[in-house]
Amino acid sequence: MSYEDLFKEFSKRIEEYRALGVNPFSLATGCAVKVDLLTVLYPAIKSIKGDLEKFGMHIAPRRDADIFQGSISGFTISREIYRSEDDVDQERLRELSPERAIVLAQVYQRIADNPDSLAKTVKAIYLKVAQASPGIVVGKGHSIVTADPKAQFMVFDYIKIKGGDMDRLVVGNNDTIQIIDPAEDPGSIRQTAVALGNSLNDLYTLGAWRNTVIIPVIDSPSKDLRRRIEDNVNRYAETIGAKVVRAPQPDAGSLLMGATVFAETDRKPPFFYDKVSPGMEILVTRPIGELASINVYMMCMLDREIAEELKKQYGIGVDRLLEIKEEIINRMAKPNIEVAKAIEKRLPHLDEEFSPERHIAMTTDVTGPGIYVIKELAELSTASIKIDKIPLLSPELSEFATKNYIIPNATSGTNGATVIIAGKKVIEDIEAELRDRGEEPIRIGRVVSRGEAKVLAPSTLRKYISAKAYLKEFELYEA
């Protein structure tokens, strides 16, 4: 297709969004919607944690998911949506008496500018919740930005454990996106599939996939679009054998899709930080950097000169760019359940000890922070990790996106790969199995020592990350 044809299609799509009352340029693609972790979210949480703990509220450390003992049939979920502290019904909370909560906070982007304003905005709500639910554990929080000041809210999914089987674990997570591809119909199955896959990915990364439950989080500017997204959720759930449970929705008129999800496991989660040892290898289940192609495509449609530069510098015309983007979105729309199954097999049962010969030590999924997640693994295990290569889906598009300040971290993704740390034999086994299951696993490095948390990465990383806050977390070496 020519540039003119693609541009015509793109312009038509933009008008369709506008007719819905949505400005596509006010939407972030995929996990780019998250409040910046390093400069805003973590300092904000740190500043309010002490005050909340005085009321007995415990905020779990950053992890991919919430984990508690029990079974899917042994707990209830009650969803409450708050726009301000005035909405917190403390009497109702006392009756409910929840043990845990999974929280989504959507905040206006001007508030997400710095840790102080973010902390001030969410603290009042958290405090009122803490007062009425002493001892509550916030097992997982997810904080995102919106360009619409009227679309600010917090969704609390309260967990009340009733009993039932206690011989297993429940893993829970929430995640949402506004859109994955603004050049596509917001009600398409692919947009919903990426959103749900992204929510489930944190469970899959921990090897949890059995008896999956999806509690959708949907906000939409129109009833028709909401119904289409709900239908997509049902279709998607069928493909993975998951149960869908309906719950109240924010009704803020913005565009948002995702879910709070739960699954069971009878295995220990791969949190064997102290078992990480020199010589263990690092594997990613497939190449990373999904968001670069989508954003470069958008920029090329908005500015023909950018498309011409891309062709001149990398020989990638808009037709090829479209093909790459389509391949990547199709991959993102596919649930990573095969990865979950491969991980589950290599985790110890709940009554079993970890064995470096048979088990995976640590995992995480590559989403918004991209390759930086390896630094988080290094910190958790106080290990020094050396990366030999940066496995990108399209190194050319990631480089172009960085060079032109299109995205600050062109290694970031949504419903992305899983990073696995394990002994050589386990890595070899899982690599072969994943290949058989149609994945593209790549060994990218190894643990070199313990005692100091650092990640040595090839200096080519500069070509893929422009955000200084992330780049400074790596020790770069000339390859």
Add this chain to the structure above:
Amino acid sequence: MHGMEIDLEKVGDGIYRLDARGYMCPYPQIFTLKAIDKIENGSILEVLIDNPLSCENVPAVARKNGHEVLSIEKIGEGEYRISIRKRGGRIG
């Protein structure tokens, strides 16, 4: 922004303003480049933004294209004004 056209306002002699508030990264960067294309060499473009990521990326993309970033001022909670002097055309 209406359709695919940017809203560029002349606010003084050789001074233009682009209001990119309400947009997510990376759109303010591209709208800034498009606005610079439209103004005369030596003129000043004031870009208003409220997306935290663009606060780093709008000045960076302007510098990369050879323009001079005169100032970055905080004008409200999470709102910034970035003043850029146009120096020549675009650099690929």
